[in-house]
Amino acid sequence: MNKKEQTVTRLFSHLKFDNNKFQHQPGSVLGNTALIVGTTIGAGIIGLPAVTLPSGIIPSTILLIIVWLYTLISGLLIAELTLNVMKFEGISHIGLLAIIEKILGKPGARIAGIAYVFNHYALLVAYMTEGGKILTTTVDKVWELEHISPQWVGTVSFFLVFGSLMYWGKDRLVERINGIFIIILLITFLGLLILGGMQFQTSQLLVQNWQSIGNAIAIIYVAMFFHSIIPLVVTQLEGDSPKIRQSILIGSVIPLFMFLAWNAVILGCMTPDILSHNFANESVFDPLQILRTGQSGEWFAVLLSIFSEFAIVTSFIGITYGLADFFQDISILTKSEISRLPLYSLVLLPPLSLGTFNPNIFFHALEYTGAFSVSILGGIMPALMSWKQSQTPEFTNGNYQTLVPGGKITLIFIMVGALFLICRQILVIYQF
Numbered sequence: 468m469n470k471k472e473q474t475v476t477r478l479f480s481h482l483k484f485d486n487n488k489f490q491h492q493p494g495s496v497l498g499n500t501a502l503i504v505g506t507t508i509g510a511g512i513i514g515l516p517a518v519t520l521p522s523g524i525i526p527s528t529i530l531l532i533i534v535w536l537y538t539l540i541s542g543l544l545i546a547e548l549t550l551n552v553m554k555f556e557g558i559s560h561i562g563l564l565a566i567i568e569k570i571l572g573k574p575g576a577r578i579a580g581i582a583y584v585f586n587h588y589a590l591l592v593a594y595m596t597e598g599g600k601i602l603t604t605t606v607d608k609v610w611e612l613e614h615i616s617p618q619w620v621g622t623v624s625f626f627l628v629f630g631s632l633m634y635w636g637k638d639r640l641v642e643r644i645n646g647i648f649i650i651i652l653l654i655t656f657l658g659l660l661i662l663g664g665m666q667f668q669t670s671q672l673l674v675q676n677w678q679s680i681g682n683a684i685a686i687i688y689v690a691m692f693f694h695s696i697i698p699l700v701v702t703q704l705e706g707d708s709p710k711i712r713q714s715i716l717i718g719s720v721i722p723l724f725m726f727l728a729w730n731a732v733i734l735g736c737m738t739p740d741i742l743s744h745n746f747a748n749e750s751v752f753d754p755l756q757i758l759r760t761g762q763s764g765e766w767f768a769v770l771l772s773i774f775s776e777f778a779i780v781t782s783f784i785g786i787t788y789g790l791a792d793f794f795q796d797i798s799i800l801t802k803s804e805i806s807r808l809p810l811y812s813l814v815l816l817p818p819l820s821l822g823t824f825n826p827n828i829f830f831h832a833l834e835y836t837g838a839f840s841v842s843i844l845g846g847i848m849p850a851l852m853s854w855k856q857s858q859t860p861e862f863t864n865g866n867y868q869t870l871v872p873g874g875k876i877t878l879i880f881i882m883v884g885a886l887f888l889i890c891r892q893i894l895v896i897y898q899f
């Protein structure tokens with residue numbers, strides 16, 4: 468092909484000033500795929516087996532695939548909106564909330580802002596309580612303590628260890644530690660699959676309770692959510708739509724396979740003996756909590772504790788940064804400078820107090836964030852924005868770049884899915 472005829476795919480060039488000249492620094496598909504995978508794997512995967520256990524492996528596998536499809540479509544929709552806003556405005560970076568404000572105006576941005584803060588606080592509560600619980604269980608076991616520490620001790624310890632890291636740690640140090648944790652996470656995950664696969668109970672494949680499946684939707688949705696980083700991916704890939712599509716597709720397929728394997732292996736480890744366990748003060752029967760005590764072997768328990776703790780810590784790092792950035796943006800907009808101590812206090816103290824007084828809030832925190840904020844940010848908002856843009860002449864004159872097929876039918880599917888989740892949760896709360 469003649470050089471002149473080559474199509475230019477990217478929207479702008481990412482340049483870095485180095486050695487007295489600008490150098491082109493394109494983001495890689497690989498790097499952005501890893502970013503998506505890293506963001507996706509978090510507390511959701513730890514909450515998953517407890518909510519899928521009642522319905523069984525086959526129904527939950529099908530549900531996981533359906534929710535994945537939903538998150539993939541809504542993720543591509545957010546990428547499409549970001550891409551087009553950048554193109555029409557001529558800017559090379561914009562955040563999710565700013566996109567919502569540009570398209571839906573101030574009221575839309577306010578609702579999204581509330582959903583965003585709710586999402587981050589609820590996740591932080593979940594991370595601190597569950598991360599703390601695993602910490603104390605491990606310490607009690609290693610030092611063979613007779614008195615099991617109260618759960619709030621765990622929540623406070625988690626806050627002191629990892630909150631301090633976030634407050635005092637320089638960005639580069641935190642980034643390095645995060646990278647090491649992700650490697651540990653992947654190695655322990657493989658170990659768990661191998662050990663768990665060896666003790667798979669085929670009888671578990673026969674369990675099929677389709678009516679219990681609804682209880683798992685909200686947590687699966689949180690587990691698969693990564694949408695708040697899509698605008699960053701679009702920027703790093705210079706608005707190059709084939710690369711963006713590829714990163715989002717591969718970046719969401721990898722966690723899907725991890726979830727499918729993990730779900731099958733953990734549910735497959737459930738022997739009748741394990742299932743007869745009963746925790747007096749817990750409202751949810753959590754298979755991971757029992758497996759961590761060594762019911763499927765000591766090695767399995769050790770790997771599971773490491774995997775769970777690091778999955779939570781890596782997400783804690785990302786979500787703490789996300790919320791700190793959000794409050795910093797607001798302080799810049801309102802021209803009121805906020806220094807580091809008040810900023811991190813604002814981010815970490817409210818979830819700490821909620822988690823200390825409700826140490827068993829983990830599952831509720833995940834469920835509520837799925838039903839009331841992920842549904843708004845990852846479902847209703849992108850569908851509304853896309854609908855509004857399809858009515859605007861400048862977007863319908865052929866210059867609009869689409870990543871998601873199906874037009875209005877897709878948007879209705881996204882909208883109905885999110886509304887269903889919200890209504891279902893309200894009915895559960897009021898026990899209709």
Ligand SMILES: N[C@@H](Cc1ccccc1)C(=O)O
Nearest residue numbers: 507509510511689690692782
């Ligand atoms: N998927 C993440 C949750 C998450 C929400 C929002 C942004 C990024 C990540 C988890 O399971 O912990």
